[in-house]
Amino acid sequence: MRKLRKYRSQLRNKKLNFIGVFVIVLICILGIFPLSSNEKEVSNDGGLEDTVKIEDSYSSYIIEGAKIKVHYIDVGEGDSIFIELPNDMTMLIDAGESNVSSYIAEYIRDLGYFKIDYLIGTHPHADHIGGMSYIINNFVIGKIYMPKAISTSKTYENLLNTIVDNNLKVTTAKVGVSILNIDNLRVDIIAPNSDNYSDLNNYSAVIKIVYKNKSFLFMGDAERVSEDEIKTDVSVDVIKVGHHGSDTSSSASFVKKVNAKYAIISVGADNEYNHPSEDVVSRFQSSGAKVYRTDLNGNIIVTSDGDTLEVTTSK
Numbered sequence: 001m002r003k004l005r006k007y008r009s010q011l012r013n014k015k016l017n018f019i020g021v022f023v024i025v026l027i028c029i030l031g032i033f034p035l036s037s038n039e040k041e042v043s044n045d046g047g048l049e050d051t052v053k054i055e056d057s058y059s060s061y062i063i064e065g066a067k068i069k070v071h072y073i074d075v076g077e078g079d080s081i082f083i084e085l086p087n088d089m090t091m092l093i094d095a096g097e098s099n100v101s102s103y104i105a106e107y108i109r110d111l112g113y114f115k116i117d118y119l120i121g122t123h124p125h126a127d128h129i130g131g132m133s134y135i136i137n138n139f140v141i142g143k144i145y146m147p148k149a150i151s152t153s154k155t156y157e158n159l160l161n162t163i164v165d166n167n168l169k170v171t172t173a174k175v176g177v178s179i180l181n182i183d184n185l186r187v188d189i190i191a192p193n194s195d196n197y198s199d200l201n202n203y204s205a206v207i208k209i210v211y212k213n214k215s216f217l218f219m220g221d222a223e224r225v226s227e228d229e230i231k232t233d234v235s236v237d238v239i240k241v242g243h244h245g246s247d248t249s250s251s252a253s254f255v256k257k258v259n260a261k262y263a264i265i266s267v268g269a270d271n272e273y274n275h276p277s278e279d280v281v282s283r284f285q286s287s288g289a290k291v292y293r294t295d296l297n298g299n300i301i302v303t304s305d306g307d308t309l310e311v312t313t314s315k
């Protein structure tokens, strides 16, 4: 219902535009494509195109006071972050292991969404892309971003097949790719910066979101090698810590540059890797960040209107 009300108010705001475009479309259809059966087919295509344009104009418009809501979903040892963008679009960064895919799907549906506009597979490890085929098969998907990394794992092969089966394409995730740049909202890919790494983790797509005066960084499993290559300003309010808090990531100099208020670690309780590293946790704490962990706090939700930040947790 909340979404419906929001949509209605957007509709009111856009009503004049809508009527204007509708009248133009009607004139075009009646004027240019009158009444034989062939011509009718052409006019249908024209109508469809215009409908798409109208929908696009909604997503490039942010209503006053709209919020970004970032859900760090508790998927155990793995990552899955669902983002309600302030322009009413949605983004999913990773989808955990395959055994949590239905939980993620239910979580997103419970929020009232059936479409994921931007789906990002940070890198081809199973704790990030394991649940992605299920998500693609169960949601309407807009664009998919993944880095150009080679993996011969069954999970990765499966995912590529699912993408082809659903007539979707992959846009390469790498530094310099802008996902969204409208009003006061920017979503950019700031890593990987190289084409070749010895460790798959460093291929991780690193995403930076800036909404008005607040900013978010999502590190995937990027390690120190990738951190050192990033030229973009990484000082943000909220960071999704790289590689589940492992000491392979979050070097002292990087943590200092990030200078976050909140550091979120997506990590499984009693995991076999001993994540997160105590050093990494205290590094963030002594940089002034409050640390939240999915193993201790459950689902972590950060909400912002672009000026304020609010954190809520399920535990």
Ligand SMILES: [Zn+2]
Pocket (backbone or CB within 6 Å): 078, 079, 125, 127, 128, 221, 243, 244
């Ligand atoms: Zn991982």
